[in-house]
Amino acid sequence: MSTPHETPGTHGHGNGHRIGSLLAIVLTVIPFWLVMNGSPLSPGWTVATIFAFAIVQIIVHVVFFLHLDTRSEGGWTLLAFLFTAVIVILTIGGSVWVMYHLNANMMPMPDMGNGH
Amino acid sequence: MTDHALEPQAEPTWYLAEEEAHHDHGAAGPTILGFWIYLMSDALIFASLFAMFGVVASAYAGGPVPREIFDLKLVALNTGLLLASSITFGEAMPHMEAGRVGPVRFWLALTGLLGAGFVGIELYEFAHLIAENAGPDRSAFLSAFFTLVGTHGAHVTAGLVWIVTMLIQLGQHGLNAATKRRLICLSMFWHFLDIIWIGVFTFVYLYGVIR
Numbered sequence A: 001m002s003t004p005h006e007t008p009g010t011h012g013h014g015n016g017h018r019i020g021s022l023l024a025i026v027l028t029v030i031p032f033w034l035v036m037n038g039s040p041l042s043p044g045w046t047v048a049t050i051f052a053f054a055i056v057q058i059i060v061h062v063v064f065f066l067h068l069d070t071r072s073e074g075g076w077t078l079l080a081f082l083f084t085a086v087i088v089i090l091t092i093g094g095s096v097w098v099m100y101h102l103n104a105n106m107m108p109m110p111d112m113g114n115g116h
Numbered sequence B: 001m002t003d004h005a006l007e008p009q010a011e012p013t014w015y016l017a018e019e020e021a022h023h024d025h026g027a028a029g030p031t032i033l034g035f036w037i038y039l040m041s042d043a044l045i046f047a048s049l050f051a052m053f054g055v056v057a058s059a060y061a062g063g064p065v066p067r068e069i070f071d072l073k074l075v076a077l078n079t080g081l082l083l084a085s086s087i088t089f090g091e092a093m094p095h096m097e098a099g100r101v102g103p104v105r106f107w108l109a110l111t112g113l114l115g116a117g118f119v120g121i122e123l124y125e126f127a128h129l130i131a132e133n134a135g136p137d138r139s140a141f142l143s144a145f146f147t148l149v150g151t152h153g154a155h156v157t158a159g160l161v162w163i164v165t166m167l168i169q170l171g172q173h174g175l176n177a178a179t180k181r182r183l184i185c186l187s188m189f190w191h192f193l194d195i196i197w198i199g200v201f202t203f204v205y206l207y208g209v210i211r
Helices: A014-036 A043-065 A072-106 B002-010 B014-023 B028-056 B072-098 B101-131 B140-173 B177-210
Strands: none
Touching (some): A043 B072, A043 B177, A072 B028, B028 B140, B028 B177, B072 B177, B101 B140, B140 B177
C-alpha cells in the first residue's frame, strides 16, 4: 500500500520490455513452427503444447507489457484481472465442455465427423 | 461530545494514502484503474465469442473445413505485424516519461502503420474467403469465425483511429498530463488487443488446422 505507483501500461523498466519482447517472439514462433512444419509430437501433444505456449505467452504479455503486479493501483488491477480470468475460463471451458457432451449424446447428424 | 465524534475519523488513513498516490501521476490514477476495468469487461465479450466459436467450431454444415481455407503463412505474417506493433508501442513509452515528444510520435506512427498492415491483411483474408464461398453465411463455424475475428479487427481499427487522434493531439499540445494519460490508456488498449490475438491465432487458426 505504501507505493502503489506502478501504473499498468507504463514502461518504467526498459529491460522488462526487452525481455518480454524476446519471450513473446519465441513463444509465437515455436507453435507456428510446430503446426506449419509438421510436429515431431503426436497430435494430442501438439495441441497441448500450442495451448500451453498460448497461456504462457498471455502471462508474459500481461506481466511485461501491461505491467500487472501485486502493487499497481493498490492491488485492484490484479484483483480485477484474476476475477476476469476465472470468468473467462468458466465461460469458455464450461461452454465447450457442456456442448461437447450434448453434441456427443444427442445429435446423430448425418454430416457428423466430417472434419475429423 | 465532538471529540468522540471526530476520533474514529482519524483512523482510516487509507483514504489519505490514496489521495497522495494520485499526485504522482497527475490526474491519471483513477482513470487508469477505470480503463483497466473496461479492458477486463472487454475480455468478457471476447470470452463469450471464444466460447461460441468453441461450441460450433466443427459445425461445418458440409462446407469448407479450417485446413482448406486458412492460410497459415498469412496468419503468421499478421501475427508478426501485431506483435511488432506491440513492441514498437512499448518503445514509445520511456520517451513519453522522459518528455521527448518527437520519438513518441515516431514510434506511435510506426505502431499505427504496423496496425494498419494487420487490418489490411485481415480484410484481404475476409474478402478472399467470401469470394471462395466461405463467407459468414456458409456455416455456423464460419459465422462464429467472422464474428470473433471481425470483432477483434474492429477493435484494432478503433485503436488506429485513436493512434491518429493522439498523433494530432501530440502535434498540437505536446506532452501534458492529459495527453500522457491518454497515451497510457491507448498503450494498455493496444497491448490488450495483442493478448486477445494470442487466443485467436492459437484457438482458431493453429488448433483449427490440426484438429
